[in-house]
Amino acid sequence: MDLSSSLATPQALRGGSLTGPLAAHAARRRSVQLLLRPRRPTARCSVDAAKQQVQGPPAAVTAEAEAEAAPGKECFGVFCTTYDLKADEKTRSWKKLVNVAVSGAAGMISNHLLFKLASGEVFGQDQPIALKLLGSERSLQALEGVAMELEDSLYPLLREVSIGIDPYVVFEDADWALLIGAKPRGPGVERAALLDINGQIFAEQGKALNAVASRNVKVIVVGNPCNTNALICLKNAPNLQAKNFHALTRLDENRAKCQLALKAGVFYDKVSNMTIWGNHSTTQVPDFLNAKIDGKPVKEVIKDTKWLEEDFTVTVQKRGGVLIQKWGRSSAASTAVSIVDAMRSLVTPTPEGDWFSTGVYTTGNPYGIAEDIVFSMPCRSKGDGDYELVKDVVMDDFLWGRIKKSEVELIAEKRCVAHLTGEGNAFCDLPGDTMLPGEM
Amino acid sequence: MDLSSSLATPQALRGGSLTGPLAAHAARRRSVQLLLRPRRPTARCSVDAAKQQVQGPPAAVTAEAEAEAAPGKECFGVFCTTYDLKADEKTRSWKKLVNVAVSGAAGMISNHLLFKLASGEVFGQDQPIALKLLGSERSLQALEGVAMELEDSLYPLLREVSIGIDPYVVFEDADWALLIGAKPRGPGVERAALLDINGQIFAEQGKALNAVASRNVKVIVVGNPCNTNALICLKNAPNLQAKNFHALTRLDENRAKCQLALKAGVFYDKVSNMTIWGNHSTTQVPDFLNAKIDGKPVKEVIKDTKWLEEDFTVTVQKRGGVLIQKWGRSSAASTAVSIVDAMRSLVTPTPEGDWFSTGVYTTGNPYGIAEDIVFSMPCRSKGDGDYELVKDVVMDDFLWGRIKKSEVELIAEKRCVAHLTGEGNAFCDLPGDTMLPGEM
Secondary structure: OOOHHHOOOHHHHHOOOOOOHHHHHHHHHHHHHHHHOOOOOOOOOOOOHHHHOOOOOOOOEOOOOOOOOOOOOOEOHHHHOOOOHHHOOOOOOOOOOEEEEEEOOOOHHHHHHHHHHHHOOOOOOOOOEEEEEEOOOOOHHHHHHHHHHHHHOOOOOEEEEEEEOOHHHHOOOOOEEEEOOOOOOOOOOOHHHHHHHHHHHHHHHHHHHHHHOOOOOEEEEOOOOHHHHHHHHHHOOOOOOHHHEEEOOHHHHHHHHHHHHHHHOOOHHHEEOOEEEEOOOOOOEEEOOOOEEOOEEHHHHEOOHHHHHHHHHHHHHHHHHHHHHHHOOOOHHHHHHHHHHHHHHHHOOOOOOOOEEEEEEOOOOOOOOOOOOEEEEEEEOOOOOOOEEOOOOOOOHHHHHHHHHHHHHHHHHHHHOHHHHOOOOOOOOOOOOOOOOOOO | OOOHHHOOOHHHHOOOOOOOHHHHHHHHHHHHHHHHOOOOOOOOOOOOHHHHOOOOOOOOEOOOOOOOOOOOOOEOHHHHOOOOHHHOOOOOOOOOOEEEEEEOOOOHHHHHHHHHHHHOOOOOOOOOEEEEEEOOHHHHHHHHHHHHHHHHOOOOOEEEEEEEOOHHHHOOOOOEEEEOOOOOOOOOOOHHHHHHHHHHHHHHHHHHHHHHOOOOOEEEEOOOOHHHHHHHHHHOOOOOOHHHEEEOOHHHHHHHHHHHHHHHOOOHHHEEOOEEEEOOOOOOEEEOOOOEEOOEEHHHHEOOHHHHHHHHHHHHHHHHHHHHHHHOOOOHHHHHHHHHHHHHHHHOOOOOOOOEEEEEEOOOOOOOOOOOOEEEEEEEOOOOOOOEEOOOOOOOHHHHHHHHHHHHHHHHHHHHOHHHHOOOOOOOOOOOOOOOOOOO
């Protein structure tokens, strides 16, 4: 995949040299620094080489000795403090700091997710973490509020928190980028319009990742329409590996497992090998052909074929809508849980014989699904952040027919955003509204 | 303490016999059952003796075989499934199920807390958990939404979720009761009026705990004014141990630690021995005399005495208000974290030489604080759910003078709620408004 020549703003893709848009970003970055310099005069910002210095016993601090914070990056409050993990017996054996960037960081999903990340739920109790929060100018105050709550939570693993509104700053050295922020679909907005509006955000963020993130960054796109947003993002980041871009279908997988368990009258931990195929939309295919209950094929346990073929998928898909009706808000908490699950599936070995679903780049897939789109498929991981597609799945006409429908939709979505992927003029001819109920 | 003879409704305190108010509750309970029977026809409720049955391989389920759910308790959806932890190799070595009741379960603090509890953050990865959610008639739909999101999260440790609006049902066999729900203070509502309104809720909940909870239940009161609410609660539960009732001051402690760290230019994990003394109000006393930074007395590290004596406490107390300004909402996430911290401090041994703060019953305290109120003090735990007050603290006139002010306030609050604690007629003469900024 080499698209750099055909992309809308090829300058941005050179990877790090401060010309064109990047130079403009550098200027913006300086002004953002000014805006974000910690308000508290006692905070000393040093998220840089100084972080490696040994910190001796704390020196006496007097009112006079409090110098103005040195201009640095957008660290926040107590997270600007210097420390040395190697100097402290409790933290000496910890791993190297992992940088996790989160967009839409002032939103409700992030409000759950950030505290889970900080607590060690994803990476374990020996993995210190830096959270890099990306918001908008409008949400900047709220981001500070989030950072304050993270301070007040005293998580030992959380070592750095920075906030900002420029992806070229916030994504710097990111090992993970969790792209949650997206414009919600207002009343009367067509899916095509949403693809364009949000697609532009993800094109920009793809460019920023391409320029400044870790070369091995794992990207999880949550903002909708997430499959095509992930495609746009990876197309704008040609220097990164396409296979490291994911579209989140884990909440769909979790909901599908729960509904199969409920139908079979078993606890949800008995359901395995659940695949969500395709788009995170109403064309998605929760796969009851390959899924298992207590190690047996679902169809041997649930004999109600009509329910499996008709009601099951609808129930999974309507879940978000029902939840909004009940709870009055969209499902922020369980979405955050599913992001944690998706990350954990990549950093811990997949249990023997099982798999998980994630929307990934199709080029090279063994199933015969069209190449060059982002499609949810069954995967396994050794726990190293990488994954491989599962080969031993079975197909029948019913399953394959539904997979094809989702494929057709994703190819149509791709044509809608050709102007954002560097593939010429967009031509948008989408089928009916396939947005999942309850999605923002 | 034997107050049963003077309590407003002594019948409720007999502990389990279905006479008087309890009989009325039993009737209400039947109607609540009807209201709450899971809507999904496939759910089979059996949070009872059947839970102990061995579940064999799942039987085939057909549309015809789906009988109407048997009337049982208010279990929800997949959590009504039968299972046997002893029959499964993965769960065989797990501990006995712990019952955690949460009031205000549809609110934002709970929305963070419940998922933390379910993930094992408090009790560890071998402790299965039952969540018993208490809401109001108005929040019942929202409670169902919360239960649905808990289902969709597939937490292996979360084995039972029930929802209800009657504390006499929801608190049954509770090992923990986290009392978060309380009326927020509307505009123009005096603290005295709030004490009366919320005090009635906590009197009722105390009676319910007394009647149906585990005899060893640990109660953490979060709803404000939490110290006096905890006092009311324990006075209405004479058959439970007064020392097991806590008022949450842990968020104050966490904030105080963070502010000392920030001032000293160290990371927050260097601050220890932090006590919040007194009321969870503006009379609270964050104790910089006994606190330590990197093992040294705070005063040796922070020489700015004016900041310690004047600004420090104000900064800690204003934190909630600043946060609301920034974030637009009150601090739900960090409050939930502090509840987790408070619980974990009781179920894990306190690190050597350190302590934590919690608002507990003063009778028998070694400091000379007035007896028979709930006052935040320094505690240590062996990790068995119990705690002891720390004896080796130092006092000076400055610290003692401030402790006395908080004591005076709590004694005045107690007089305001005498009608709710069975101690005669209330007489309310409170000083100015001491509600913490940003508190509901």
